[in-house]
Amino acid sequence: ETGVTQTPRHLVMGMTNKKSLKCEQHLGHNAMYWYKQSAKKPLELMFVYNFKEQTENNSVPSRFSPECPNSSHLFLHLHTLQPEDSALYLCASSQAGTGDQGTQYFGPGTRLLVL
Amino acid sequence: KQEVTQIPAALSVPEGENLVLNCSFTDSAIYNLQWFRQDPGKGLTSLLLIQSSQREQTSGRLNASLDKSSGRSTLYIAASQPGDSATYLCAVRYSSASKIIFGSGTRLSIRP
Numbered sequence: 001e002t003g004v005t006q007t008p009r010h011l012v013m014g015m016t017n018k019k020s021l022k023c024e025q026h027l028g029h030n031a032m033y034w035y036k037q038s039a040k041k042p043l044e045l046m047f048v049y050n051f052k053e054q055t056e057n058n059s060v061p062s063r064f065s066p067e068c069p070n071s072s073h074l075f076l077h078l079h080t081l082q083p084e085d086s087a088l089y090l091c092a093s094s095q096a097g098t099g100d101q102g103t104q105y106f107g108p109g110t111r112l113l114v115l
Numbered sequence: 116k117q118e119v120t121q122i123p124a125a126l127s128v129p130e131g132e133n134l135v136l137n138c139s140f141t142d143s144a145i146y147n148l149q150w151f152r153q154d155p156g157k158g159l160t161s162l163l164l165i166q167s168s169q170r171e172q173t174s175g176r177l178n179a180s181l182d183k184s185s186g187r188s189t190l191y192i193a194a195s196q197p198g199d200s201a202t203y204l205c206a207v208r209y210s211s212a213s214k215i216i217f218g219s220g221t222r223l224s225i226r227p
Contacts, residue, residue, distance in 0.1 A: 104149065
């Protein structure tokens with residue numbers, strides 16, 4: 001088991017629902033990431049937070065809304081999703097800063113199905 | 116456009132063989148490169164990370180090399196075991212802050 005946890009592990013939601021994914025890291029890292037992994041596509045970086053500040057939004061639709069209240073927690077708020085948003089959503093963390101190693105540690109992911 | 120390519124997409128070899136997985140990237144100005152394994156339905160597990168100033172990293176039966184000039188990295192697995200069966204992903208970071216790009220992965224199957 002890694003030091004990065006994600007809940008829920010599985011989620012089924014309708015297109016009109018609002019749900020949130022949660023990620024927590026217990027590694028003392030200061031950078032956190034959301035990735036989307038769809039079938040037969042490379043892992044896609046969605047958002048990056050460094051020291052609780054969003055440093056990258058990789059052209060993600062506004063129906064995905066991230067929140068990083070502190071360095072240990074990261075949320076992904078979901079609303080009015082589309083069936084093509086069904087995927088495995090992975091959270092990762094790393095130690096950011098000058099000269100850091102940058103090794104990313106991943107959580108187990110949330111398998112999302114949008115009906 | 117910065118891209119990361121992994122070939123082959125799938126590989127099946129008998130147990131005990133040594134094998135090499137390939138990763139190529141289009142922009143040589145990388146910050147670091149990381150190899151991961153992913154088991155079905157699971158998250159990613161970091162295997163090796165190579166900084167741009169390094170040529171290789173080793174961990175147990177794994178050895179990763181980096182050749183920035185040719186835009187290539189290889190992951191060498193010695194004496195393969197059925198437990199090595201997984202998808203292996205290569206990820207390139209282009210700055211210290213972010214900009215990480217993943218390859219599509221190589222799905223490895225080790226036959227007993």
